[in-house]
Amino acid sequence: MASVHLHELTKWYGKRRGIEDVTLDIADQEFMTIFGPAGAGKTTTLNLIAGIVAPNRGGIRIGGRDVDGLEPADRNVAMVFESYALYPQMTVFQNMAFPLRSPKHRTSARELEERVRRYAKMMKIDHLLQRPIQALSNGQRQRTALGRALVRQPDVFLMDEPLSHLDAKLRHSMRAELKEMRSQLGTTTVYVTHDYLEAMSLGDRIAVINLGRLQQVGTPKEIYFTPASVEVARLFGDPEINVIGARLRSKPDGLAGLQILGENIPIGVPSDVVSLLNGAETVKLGVRPSDIEIAENNGAGNFHGLVYSFEPLGTKSVLTIDASDGSRIRALIDGHRTFEVDRRIQFRIDPRSLVFFETEKEGFLAKSRLNRQEAGDG
Amino acid sequence: MAELTLRNLTKIYNPGTPAAVEQLSLEIRDGEFIALLGPSGCGKSTTLRMVAGLETVTSGEILIGKKTVNQTHPKDRGVGLAFENYALYPPLRVRDNLAFNLKAHGVSGREVEKRVAEIAKYLHIGDLLDLKPAALSSGQKQRVNMARAMIRRPAVLLLDEPLSHLDARLRVQMRTEIKRLHAEQRFTTIIVTHDQLEAMALANRIAVLHDGRLQQFDTPLEVFNHPANEFVAGFLGEPPMNIFEVTMDAGSRLVVPGTDFTLPLNDKLQRLFGSRAGAKFGVRPWGVKVSSTQSGGSVPGTVSVVENLGDETHVGVRYGEILLMASIPVTDRFKPGSKVQLTFNQDDLNLFDATTGDRL
Numbered sequence: 001m002a003s004v005h006l007h008e009l010t011k012w013y014g015k016r017r018g019i020e021d022v023t024l025d026i027a028d029q030e031f032m033t034i035f036g037p038a039g040a041g042k043t044t045t046l047n048l049i050a051g052i053v054a055p056n057r058g059g060i061r062i063g064g065r066d067v068d069g070l071e072p073a074d075r076n077v078a079m080v081f082e083s084y085a086l087y088p089q090m091t092v093f094q095n096m097a098f099p100l101r102s103p104k105h106r107t108s109a110r111e112l113e114e115r116v117r118r119y120a121k122m123m124k125i126d127h128l129l130q131r132p133i134q135a136l137s138n139g140q141r142q143r144t145a146l147g148r149a150l151v152r153q154p155d156v157f158l159m160d161e162p163l164s165h166l167d168a169k170l171r172h173s174m175r176a177e178l179k180e181m182r183s184q185l186g187t188t189t190v191y192v193t194h195d196y197l198e199a200m201s202l203g204d205r206i207a208v209i210n211l212g213r214l215q216q217v218g219t220p221k222e223i224y225f226t227p228a229s230v231e232v233a234r235l236f237g238d239p240e241i242n243v244i245g246a247r248l249r250s251k252p253d254g255l256a257g258l259q260i261l262g263e264n265i266p267i268g269v270p271s272d273v274v275s276l277l278n279g280a281e282t283v284k285l286g287v288r289p290s291d292i293e294i295a296e297n298n299g300a301g302n303f304h305g306l307v308y309s310f311e312p313l314g315t316k317s318v319l320t321i322d323a324s325d326g327s328r329i330r331a332l333i334d335g336h337r338t339f340e341v342d343r344r345i346q347f348r349i350d351p352r353s354l355v356f357f358e359t360e361k362e363g364f365l366a367k368s369r370l371n372r373q374e375a376g377d378g
Numbered sequence: 379m380a381e382l383t384l385r386n387l388t389k390i391y392n393p394g395t396p397a398a399v400e401q402l403s404l405e406i407r408d409g410e411f412i413a414l415l416g417p418s419g420c421g422k423s424t425t426l427r428m429v430a431g432l433e434t435v436t437s438g439e440i441l442i443g444k445k446t447v448n449q450t451h452p453k454d455r456g457v458g459l460a461f462e463n464y465a466l467y468p469p470l471r472v473r474d475n476l477a478f479n480l481k482a483h484g485v486s487g488r489e490v491e492k493r494v495a496e497i498a499k500y501l502h503i504g505d506l507l508d509l510k511p512a513a514l515s516s517g518q519k520q521r522v523n524m525a526r527a528m529i530r531r532p533a534v535l536l537l538d539e540p541l542s543h544l545d546a547r548l549r550v551q552m553r554t555e556i557k558r559l560h561a562e563q564r565f566t567t568i569i570v571t572h573d574q575l576e577a578m579a580l581a582n583r584i585a586v587l588h589d590g591r592l593q594q595f596d597t598p599l600e601v602f603n604h605p606a607n608e609f610v611a612g613f614l615g616e617p618p619m620n621i622f623e624v625t626m627d628a629g630s631r632l633v634v635p636g637t638d639f640t641l642p643l644n645d646k647l648q649r650l651f652g653s654r655a656g657a658k659f660g661v662r663p664w665g666v667k668v669s670s671t672q673s674g675g676s677v678p679g680t681v682s683v684v685e686n687l688g689d690e691t692h693v694g695v696r697y698g699e700i701l702l703m704a705s706i707p708v709t710d711r712f713k714p715g716s717k718v719q720l721t722f723n724q725d726d727l728n729l730f731d732a733t734t735g736d737r738l
Contacts, residue, residue, distance in 0.1 A: 172617035182684040201685040224688040311579035314602045341561040
């Protein structure tokens with residue numbers, strides 16, 4: 001068990017930036033997901049920790065020990081790959097015991113047996129030890145791969161998109177299973193993914209990386225509800241967050257009002273939020289599609305629009321709306337309603353859900369107030 | 379534009395091997411948007427290629443309008459094709475690739491320009507019009523491909539996984555645009571896809587295929603809410619439907635043997651279950667209500683995993699080998715180890731035959 005500390009870690013591949021100046025503290029036993037789009041620098045970061053590639057600049061400490069220059073085998077980290085890399089004709093027991101049979105470990109037969117059984121039990125595969133890998137389900141294979149990494153008792157687990165080769169449905173169940181096992185691991189884990197649901201579900205914290213640079217580090221809640229930039233906000237959520245230009249207006253009652261979507265709707269902004277806006281007259285507003293509600297009746301606070309497209313997805317539907325000023329926004333609505341294209345509709349925006357960004361630099365300014373999910377405890 | 383009818387359409391590649399497509403009958407109305415949905419190898423692309431005329435038919439009939447086209451040359455069938463690797467002319471700019479067939483059919487220069495501009499707007503390729511195909515990414519090629527198929531306003535538009543090469547963000551945008559385009563133009567359209575969300579979002583009706591056979595042909599919501607069998611139930615929906623084996627005890631309650639999952643059934647479901655030894659039980663994550671208080675017929679359990687996903691929260695309750703997933707309101711709070719009671723809306727429950735998988 002160990003903490004991992006990355007200090008100004010930089011890796012160039014010729015003229016192409018892998019990552020630059022990544023500084024990140026991962027606590028002992030923490031599960032850190034590294035999330036970003038393809039080519040962001042996620043796998044480079046993982047490979048640097050593993051020692052598979054060497055940095056141009058910066059350093060890595062594992063458990064307080066400087067590991068720069070150490071061979072991968074001497075860092076006591078365990079990689080879990082996308083393909084699991086199990087030996088298909090061997091049994092679960094043989095696969096799990098494999099790392100302990102290397103000369104480096106010199107484990108006695110008795111200890112080997114004891115360790116394999118202990119971790120097999122933890123992974124709930126102790127009843128499968130004599131089965132060949134070929135006879136296992138995908139979930140059981142995942143457990144075996146994790147079990148095999150565990151028997152080595154590494155300081156750090158490194159996982160590179162272990163679920164990405166599964167089809168979408170299986171990924172959902174395997175993610176839940178992995179999260180369930182996670183509490184048993186108790187080992188510091190760095191987990192790379194391009195799937196925001198995996199990043200949110202599994203991570204104690206998420207490091208968002210793009211174009212080789214760290215964009216934000218925080219708990220899933222912090223990143224979802226207080227994204228550091230429009231860019232980060234857009235990476236989390238499907239359909240992605242709506243970003244709407246807005247003008248701030250003073251109102252007689254002292255509240256600031258927002259002029260958005262070509263309409264003068266009295267969405268009040270509390271003064272403590274206004275004070276965070278640095279005197280900006282215009283802002284960009286982030287509004288999640290699930291925070292837009294279709295109004296049943298006429299109302300003073302309603303926005304007006306035309307249905308551009310309607311896409312049922314089962315439990316939920318995506319409604320794309322052309323607002324009065326021509327901007328196009330998406331709402332995620334209840335699955336039992338249907339809408340015809342070009343129908344006039346009215347909608348409301350949940351004033352509690354607004355995120356304020358700078359107009360030009362698109363950095364985070366403020367949020368309207370506590371969101372629903374945050375209103376509760378941890 | 380036209381209706382399209384498939385009658386007992388069958389394709390056998392090698393005599394003695396299983397049919398790639400077996401006795402497929404579909405009646406597609408004029409202007410309708412149909413999705414052929416299924417995993418790889420289910421026969422969906424073979425079906426599309428037979429309609430296009432790129433594949434011979436072993437037996438059965440294809441009618442476009444009222445006319446049998448089995449023997450008609452592909453170019454005379456009035457179909458527009460956007461296939462995954464349907465080549466663009468390399469020496470021509472995108473603009474000319476789009477215009478090529480229109481000009482060949484004697485459409486006036488002004489009309490060609492108008493249609494190019496129109497389709498470019500929908501498919502977000504306005505700034506690509508003066509590039510040559512070699513300069514395009516695979517996603518861009520795919521959009522140009524689709525534009526070229528649509529611009530001719532064919533009787534039937536055939537789309538083979540048109541969004542599969544696009545990144546997630548663009549895929550969602552393009553899905554919306556295709557849907558809009560169809561709402562305006564009402565091309566009779568068949569899309570082949572393995573992506574259930576794409577099929578649900580776009581199609582008026584979905585034909586679910588498995589091993590060359592039609593499993594169900596109905597509206598997205600009907601297929602989603604009343605799946606014809608276990609395969610369809612498991613193929614549609616994310617997170618997937620919880621499906622597991624159950625038996626019935628002496629008190630007419632569903633039981634997962636070896637666990638404390640015991641669920642009293644209403645009369646209708648009892649009747650459907652009948653005198654079977656066992657069946658498969660299916661419930662979508664949204665059909666499970668999780669509460670900390672007991673109520674009539676609730677099933678006790680212990681939360682073993684919680685996933686906070688921003689807009690959604692998922693809770694997993696373990697019963698032996700089964701991890702039963704529930705989608706709950708984000709305002710509800712449970713932790714691993716919480717003792718909970720699960721309730722089920724009995725109208726949301728599915729029972730499938732243990733052997734055939736058919737809906738009871």
